Amino acid sequence: MSPLGISGLAHLFGILAFILLLVWLLHYREGIDYDSDKGFRVFNVIFYDGIPNHTKRKESQEVCSHALHLIAIVLGIVGLNAVFKFHGMENIPNVYSLHSWIGIVTFCLFGLQWLFGFVVFMLQGASVNTRAKVLPWHKVGGRALLFMAVCAAETGLMEKSCFLTNLKLLHGRESNLINFTGLAILLFGVFVNFSVGFS
Amino acid sequence: MSPLGISGLAHLFGILAFILLLVWLLHYREGIDYDSDKGFRVFNVIFYDGIPNHTKRKESQEVCSHALHLIAIVLGIVGLNAVFKFHGMENIPNVYSLHSWIGIVTFCLFGLQWLFGFVVFMLQGASVNTRAKVLPWHKVGGRALLFMAVCAAETGLMEKSCFLTNLKLLHGRESNLINFTGLAILLFGVFVNFSVGFS
Numbered sequence: 001m002s003p004l005g006i007s008g009l010a011h012l013f014g015i016l017a018f019i020l021l022l023v024w025l026l027h028y029r030e031g032i033d034y035d036s037d038k039g040f041r042v043f044n045v046i047f048y049d050g051i052p053n054h055t056k057r058k059e060s061q062e063v064c065s066h067a068l069h070l071i072a073i074v075l076g077i078v079g080l081n082a083v084f085k086f087h088g089m090e091n092i093p094n095v096y097s098l099h100s101w102i103g104i105v106t107f108c109l110f111g112l113q114w115l116f117g118f119v120v121f122m123l124q125g126a127s128v129n130t131r132a133k134v135l136p137w138h139k140v141g142g143r144a145l146l147f148m149a150v151c152a153a154e155t156g157l158m159e160k161s162c163f164l165t166n167l168k169l170l171h172g173r174e175s176n177l178i179n180f181t182g183l184a185i186l187l188f189g190v191f192v193n194f195s196v197g198f199s
Numbered sequence: 200m201s202p203l204g205i206s207g208l209a210h211l212f213g214i215l216a217f218i219l220l221l222v223w224l225l226h227y228r229e230g231i232d233y234d235s236d237k238g239f240r241v242f243n244v245i246f247y248d249g250i251p252n253h254t255k256r257k258e259s260q261e262v263c264s265h266a267l268h269l270i271a272i273v274l275g276i277v278g279l280n281a282v283f284k285f286h287g288m289e290n291i292p293n294v295y296s297l298h299s300w301i302g303i304v305t306f307c308l309f310g311l312q313w314l315f316g317f318v319v320f321m322l323q324g325a326s327v328n329t330r331a332k333v334l335p336w337h338k339v340g341g342r343a344l345l346f347m348a349v350c351a352a353e354t355g356l357m358e359k360s361c362f363l364t365n366l367k368l369l370h371g372r373e374s375n376l377i378n379f380t381g382l383a384i385l386l387f388g389v390f391v392n393f394s395v396g397f398s
Binding site: 096097098099101102105136139140141143144147148150151154155157158159161162163166175178179182183186189190193194197 | 297298300304335342343346347350354357360361378382385389396
């Protein structure tokens with residue numbers, strides 16, 4: 001299969017995951033509303049951060065890449081705020097689950113990676129030689145962060161479906177929808193892995 | 200950092216994850232015993248499959264790689280049997296959670312990847328040209344499977360800690376131990392990603 005075909009599959013599963021998330025949140029859950037008084041709606045804002053933001057980093061796409069990743073960081077901050085707000089409203093303790101640990105570690109490293117890339121490559125804060133030397137690390141680091149983000153998303157779906165099961169709020173079909181969403185996110189990660197694997 | 204140093208870190212976190220799992224299962228849970236009448240002990244057998252089995256596939260290590268992966272498949276079969284046995288004993292439905300979906304998809308693809316590698320590379324069932332052509336795919340596929348296995352392990356830890364929370368069986372320190380185990384598995388995957396990233 002051509003690299004373009006693999007990249008197409010990665011995009012397909014990324015878009016599929018996004019659509020499945022929307023169907024889930026709008027049909028089964030309480031929709032998406034950050035300023036809602038209803039705790040669960042606030043919580044759903046965070047899922048907009050669930051799809052890792054990936055662009056192939058060719059030099060011509062550098063600006064676009066940095067801008068998209070900055071948007072991902074802003075969405076991440078909105079999402080983390082929504083979680084803390086939701087936990088405050090529902091009296092749930094913060095940062096106790098494996099999902100929260102993975103999510104916060106990933107988000108912090110993602111922020112550092114972005115800052116590093118911005119200073120070194122965009123502002124050209126390092127010599128041409130140094131830039132050439134650290135670029136492979138930056139790329140492999142980006143791939144690692146993508147997989148960490150996929151892990152954060154999968155553990156998040158797992159945690160949410162566990163909570164809904166306990167509260168006897170999980171519909172049978174909804175459970176399948178969550179699982180298909182998780183598989184789509186996983187396959188998105190797998191095909192991104194293939195599409196950057198040979199570059 | 201040298202490739203040897205990164206590979207060392209990958210091994211370090213792999214061993215750390217294994218030790219943390221053992222401490223968790225032996226200290227907080229009911230230990231490990233496939234033939235036990237106690238459902239939870241049977242369940243713990245599956246965690247031996249939780250640490251993805253990775254060796255760098257240089258040609259000289261091919262036989263060792265295939266043997267180790269075959270052991271992983273056997274452990275996987277023992278683990279899956281243990282889960283179905285545990286579910287039967289406790290009247291829990293099979294293959295309903297995201298963890299189980301990811302786990303089974305990963306295990307099946309892992310089996311296919313092993314069979315493919317065995318026939319094509321070990322039995323030399325393809326020409327030298329074809330072998331050279333499919334080797335990069337086999338490597339990138341192996342990396343994808345490692346990340347899928349990490350996702351299966353993380354969602355498994357998440358699911359188990361959710362269940363224990365519901366049953367009010369989760370100790371405060373145990374929760375942290377599970378989270379550190381999950382982080383160690385994640386960092387194992389990240390450093391394997393770095394160590395194979397430049398090869």
